[in-house]
Amino acid sequence: MNKAFKYRIDPSVEQESLINKTFGCVRFIYNRMLANRKEIYEQCKDDKESLKQQRYLLPADFKKEFKWLKEVDSLALVNAQLNLQAAYRNFFRDKSVGFPQFKSKHRDKLSYTTNNQGGTIRLIDNKTLRLPKLKDVRIKLHRSLP
Template structure:
């Protein structure tokens, strides 16, 4: 059985900055992966696999231009890729609409980090 917990936090200014970085980087990776999938589908008529997108992200993080992606937890970025992959899978199976780009202006921002199960 899966359980979910909601917490209200009161971060200090340093923690708030790190949380904002996670929001921005997750949104950037989601939008980048969506654009990548759209281009690939228009050219080749099929979608990229999850591992192909992840390898592209690793290459992007190694470049100096996108070094700022290394400042946040990599799990949150991989989870953004998982979200876009799931959105495309659901769309092609007829379960949802086509995924849309995420905006800075919409207040429903989130990112996910998975932690180990407590022992």
Template sequence: MANKAYKFRIYPTKEQEDFLVKTFGCVRFVYNKMLAERKETYEKLKDNMTLLKKQKLPTPAKYKKEFEWLKEVDSLALA
């Protein structure tokens, strides 16, 4: 049985292109913020693993209060 592959090409309008750029920028920003916070938490608590395991992980919703512009993109993209 041969494998098949499909390629799709999209031609977004200028408005759609701007929205995609904004969305990917926000996703990258949230990912980096969450990663930095997790690293910081690990460094603080690496000697106490039981406390580290009980620590709650950050969510994208946490950053929407501080950075209002994150509300402009789809919340599922940030998740």
């Protein structure tokens, strides 16, 4: 069984800037991939077989054009892709869920998800957490989740 913890972080000014960049990049990737999928869906919505065979753009496809996407945690960008795929699955499973919507800087919650690969996320001591691209950030335990 996995156990989860929520921490409050106390980032430095530089870390806070990178976190805000990550929020923006995750939103940017999600919206760009959604626009790509919407365009393909509109072209192929009457032909489900053709729709299934389409190649959708991935976060790595955007890094060639938008070099600043390399500054943030790549797993956060991949998780935006996974979130979009889940939104699409939910839409096709139950149309009442509604078509995935674009993310807004002002309306939506600022968040991103990353993964622990090879110890990239680890608790150094009770007051310091190591996170990808952020290095060591000061923390306080907020609560333990079941």
